[in-house]
Amino acid sequence: MTYGLENDRIKLECTPKGGEMLHLIDKKKNLEVIYQGDEGWSGSNPSLFPIIGSTYKKTYTIAGREYSMKNHGLIRYATLEGRQTPDSVAFTYTSDEETRKQYPFDFEYEIEYRLDGGTVRIDYTIKNTGAEDMPFSFGLHPAFRVPQYEGETFEEYSIRFENEEDARQIVFSDDLRVPAREQDVHLDTWKLDRDEIEKYATIVYKDYTSTSVTLEHAGEPRLTMRFPGFPFLALWSHPSRSHFLCIEPWYGHADFDMSCDDFYAREGTLILQPGETFKTGYSIELCD
Numbered sequence: 001m002t003y004g005l006e007n008d009r010i011k012l013e014c015t016p017k018g019g020e021m022l023h024l025i026d027k028k029k030n031l032e033v034i035y036q037g038d039e040g041w042s043g044s045n046p047s048l049f050p051i052i053g054s055t056y057k058k059t060y061t062i063a064g065r066e067y068s069m070k071n072h073g074l075i076r077y078a079t080l081e082g083r084q085t086p087d088s089v090a091f092t093y094t095s096d097e098e099t100r101k102q103y104p105f106d107f108e109y110e111i112e113y114r115l116d117g118g119t120v121r122i123d124y125t126i127k128n129t130g131a132e133d134m135p136f137s138f139g140l141h142p143a144f145r146v147p148q149y150e151g152e153t154f155e156e157y158s159i160r161f162e163n164e165e166d167a168r169q170i171v172f173s174d175d176l177r178v179p180a181r182e183q184d185v186h187l188d189t190w191k192l193d194r195d196e197i198e199k200y201a202t203i204v205y206k207d208y209t210s211t212s213v214t215l216e217h218a219g220e221p222r223l224t225m226r227f228p229g230f231p232f233l234a235l236w237s238h239p240s241r242s243h244f245l246c247i248e249p250w251y252g253h254a255d256f257d258m259s260c261d262d263f264y265a266r267e268g269t270l271i272l273q274p275g276e277t278f279k280t281g282y283s284i285e286l287c288d
Contacts, residue, residue, distance in 0.1 A: 002022060003016075005088070005115050009026070009027055010024065010026065010027065012089075014082075017078075018077070019075065019093075019111040020045050021045050021142075026286050028118075033148075035143035035144060039243060039244070040240030041244070043076075043141065044142075045141060045143060046076035046141045047140065048073055048075070049075045049126065049137070049138050051136070052073075052254055053071060053254020054071050056257065057261075067102055069103060074099055074102065074103060075093060076141075080092060080093045080111075088114050089112070091111050092108065092110045094109070094129075105128070105130050106129045106134075107127060107128060107130070108126070108127040109125070111123070112124075118286040121281065121283045122282055122284075123279070124278075124280050124281055126138065126272070126278045128276050132274065133273055133274070134271065135264045136271075137250070137266070138252070139253075140249050142247060143246045144215060144223065144247065146237075146244055154192055157216065158190060158192060158217075159192070159213050159214070159215060159245075160188070160213065160221075161190075162210035162212045162213065165209055165210065166185070166186055167185050167208040168185065168207045169183050169204065170204040170205075170206060171200060172201070172204075172256035177258060179259060180257045197235070201236075204232060204253060206233075211226060211227060212224055212226040213233075214287070215245070224284075224285040224287065225284055225285075226282060227249035230282075231251060232249070232252070232253055234246070234247075236248065251268050251280070252268030
């Protein structure tokens, strides 16, 4: 079963599998905006919880016991419970015996979609329903079709940051025994460059103030993604040179080296006390 929302500009279809968008159609342009997982990467727009990527050992220890999760955690592999109203689509997921074998904490997770003209708003609520402090990371992984039209090329697109500013880029090696490093970067407009994506594997920024980026073709805005509050932003595409770009705001990140063996102390880790709720969200605005 799928769930959907539609207005004069947008047709949105979502699935209980991961609570993901299946289709985001710009009706004005008769255009599918979301990459369909049909090339080098089989994903499309998973939510990353309660871990982004993995630890360097692929396992972690809580209270003396070792646990492991698949890459990017639990939600992307789960089937969520859907709820449809005239104005929203929501998906919920609750911890159970099986999740506790991988992640020994109790939680409630919700993702909700709403339309506002040419904008899709996606909001997340995570609640610690257990009796212990709950460490977690959370991230987004939406993939957008690039190029969007026949005759365009990947390299004709660019990412324009909300603010022209200095920031830091995390640079890491495939060999996690090599310490990751940071380098100064200046953010303004980044022209999509497959060689640069291949060089860095994933381009990861931190210490920026921008809360949005705009995907442009030859200077023409195509969509704006807004992500207030997220301290890391990653840009990625598959090394097979598939036709998509992932724009990934994160709280935290995967282990890029062996520097931290404490699951609670990994960079960006959030900790919810019992009964506390974490809320965040982002939006995708289609440009005229």
